[in-house]
Structures are given as structure tokens and as C-alpha cells.
Amino acid sequence: MAGGEARGGPAAGGDGAPGGRGEATGAPGRRGESAGGALDAGDEVRRTVLVAGASRGIGAAIALAFADAGPVRLVLAGRTERDLQSVAEAARERGAEAEVGVADLTDTAQARELARRAGSIDVLVVNAGVNQPEPFLDVTEETFDRLFALNVRAGFFLAQAAAPAMPRGGCIVFISSQMGHVGAVERAVYCATKHALEGLTKALALELAPRGVRAVTVGPTFVHTALTAHQLDDPEIGPRLRAQIPLDRYATPEEVAGAVVWIASPQAAMVTGSALLVDGGWTAR
Numbered sequence: 001m002a003g004g005e006a007r008g009g010p011a012a013g014g015d016g017a018p019g020g021r022g023e024a025t026g027a028p029g030r031r032g033e034s035a036g037g038a039l040d041a042g043d044e045v046r047r048t049v050l051v052a053g054a055s056r057g058i059g060a061a062i063a064l065a066f067a068d069a070g071p072v073r074l075v076l077a078g079r080t081e082r083d084l085q086s087v088a089e090a091a092r093e094r095g096a097e098a099e100v101g102v103a104d105l106t107d108t109a110q111a112r113e114l115a116r117r118a119g120s121i122d123v124l125v126v127n128a129g130v131n132q133p134e135p136f137l138d139v140t141e142e143t144f145d146r147l148f149a150l151n152v153r154a155g156f157f158l159a160q161a162a163a164p165a166m167p168r169g170g171c172i173v174f175i176s177s178q179m180g181h182v183g184a185v186e187r188a189v190y191c192a193t194k195h196a197l198e199g200l201t202k203a204l205a206l207e208l209a210p211r212g213v214r215a216v217t218v219g220p221t222f223v224h225t226a227l228t229a230h231q232l233d234d235p236e237i238g239p240r241l242r243a244q245i246p247l248d249r250y251a252t253p254e255e256v257a258g259a260v261v262w263i264a265s266p267q268a269a270m271v272t273g274s275a276l277l278v279d280g281g282w283t284a285r
């Protein structure tokens with residue numbers, strides 16, 4: 001893992017194959033226990049948080065929000081090492097341990113190796129996603145497969161690789177969208193992928209509950225990032241989209257990140273199988 005500064009390293013060995021690592025144990029919030037089982041006064045529990053798609057935009061903001069939220073070992077994944085290193089550096093300046101895992105998550109072997117090297121992951125944030133707005137009648141098989149490959153398949157198998165070594169109290173957060181709850185023109189494939197994530201999350205919430213692991217989604221409205229700039233900066237499309245947000249503005253990456261930090265926290269320990277929308281009221285209609 002490039003630029004690794006984390007202490008402790010992988011907490012579980014194994015071959016990285018799903019089910020190939022032992023299930024970790026421990027009650028939520030008790031991972032700072034000493035060997036004798038007692039928590040020393042003032043002990044702060046360091047969590048390992050893997051952010052998939054951390055090199056820019058919402059994922060970078062999520063990484064930095066976790067850096068601000070308490071002791072953390074961040075594993076920052078994506079394809080572009082230079083960008084990941086600069087997010088890692090910013091996280092270290094905020095007191096976090098941060099390492100970079102360069103991986104194309106659509107390659108399941110790379111995703112599994114990333115999870116294996118990360119070891120026991122307390123919080124997995126599946127943020128990497130892509131969109132290509134276009135009319136339903138123009139969608140090609142290539143576009144359909146490309147969007148499903150990243151938005152659904154990559155996160156599915158990354159979660160499958162990470163789950164066996166997640167401790168009790170662990171949490172998988174899929175970054176979905178308001179489009180995981182409603183339809184929209186020129187978004188047939190994107191809506192289908194995000195609705196798929198919502199269904200996957202409900203199924204995982206049930207199946208992982210006996211392990212004490214939660215699964216949730218966070219669904220933003222429009223956020224100005226590299227993904228959306230071409231639309232939001234368009235003098236016709238941008239205002240039209242913004243006018244559909246009752247609060248009459250885009251969300252910021254930091255507002256999405258704040259929701260992720262909360263939903264992954266012990267304060268949200270009873271929240272699983274749920275969607276937290278950060279949509280300015282878009283889906284309230």
C-alpha cells in the first residue's frame with residue numbers, strides 16, 4: 001500500500017478471498033480494550049476507515065471529515081495515486097493516520113487485495129461512482145455495463161471482501177443518491193444502479209446483523225464535483241436542476257461527509273438497512 005504510515009497494519013491475515021478471513025469479535029465501542037479487558041480512562045478508540053473513491057469530490061471530503069472526527073487510520077482508495085496522496089497528506093495534517101491504496105475497484109482481484117491489505121475495517125465507505133446522463137433510447141450496452149460495473153458490482157464485491165474481517169460495531173456505507181429513491185429523465189441507468197444499491201443495503205443489513213455489522217446508504221442531491229460540473233455549470237441545465245431542490249442550493253461535499261460520519265458512529269448504532277438523504281427536500285415531493 002503506497003505511502004503507508006499506519007501503525008498496526010492488517011489486523012487479520014488470510015488470502016483475501018471472501019470468507020477467507022476469520023470473523024472478528026468485540027462489542028461496539030469496546031475495541032480499545034486492553035488485554036485485561038479494561039478501558040483505561042481517556043482511551044480513545046482508533047477506527048480503520050476505508051474510503052473507496054477518496055481522491056476527490058465527496059470521497060475526499062468524507063476522508064477529511066473522519067480525520068476531524070477522532071482517532072482514525074484512513075485507507076484511501078482510487079486509481080489516481082497523486083490525488084490520493086494529497087488527500088492523505090491533508091488528513092495527516094489533521095492528525096489522522098493515512099495510507100493510500102491504488103486500485104481500480106471494477107477489477108475484483110484489486111478490490112479483494114485492497115480489503116486484505118486494509119485488514120479489519122471498522123467503516124467501509126463505498127463512494128466511487130459514475131454517471132452518464134443521456135436519453136434512455138440512446139443508452140448502449142457499453143454504457144449500461146460501465147455504470148453497473150462501478151456503481152453496483154465493484155461495491156458489492158468490495159463489501160463482500162471486507163465483511164468477514166469487520167468487527168462487531170462495523171458499518172458499511174454506500175454512497176447512493178436521491179436517484180436511488182426517485183426517477184429522473186436521462187438517468188435510466190444511474191437510477192437503476194442507485195436503486196440497486198438501496199436493495200443491496202437492505203439485504204446486507206439483514207445478513208450482516210448477526211455479525212453486529214450495519215449497512216446503510218447516504219443519498220445526496222446534486223453536489224458540485226468533477227462528476228457533475230459539466231451539468232451544473234451549464235447555464236440552462238444548472239439552474240433547472242437547482243430549482244428542483246426545495247432548499248434552492250446544491251449540497252456541499254462537507255454536508256454529505258457529515259452525514260456519513262454520523263451514520264457510521266456509535267450514536268447511530270441502531271440504524272441499519274436505512275437511507276439517510278442529504279437532498280435538500282428533493283424526494284419530499
Ligand SMILES: NC(=O)c1ccc[n+]([C@@H]2O[C@H](COP(=O)([O-])OP(=O)(O)OC[C@H]3O[C@@H](n4cnc5c(N)ncnc54)[C@H](OP(=O)(O)O)[C@@H]3O)[C@@H](O)[C@H]2O)c1
Nearest residue numbers: 053054055057058078079080104105128129222223225227
Ligand atoms: N456529485 C453529485 O452531485 C452526486 C449526487 C449524488 C450522489 N453522488 C455519488 O457520490 C459518489 C461520489 O461522487 P463525486 O461527485 O464525488 O464523483 P467524482 O468527483 O467523480 O469522484 C469519484 C471518485 O471515485 C473514484 N473512482 C472512479 N472510478 C473508480 C474506479 N474504477 N476504481 C476506484 N475508484 C474510482 C475517483 O477516483 P479516480 O478517478 O482516481 O479513480 C474519485 O475519487 C458517487 O457514487 C456518486 O454517484 C454524487
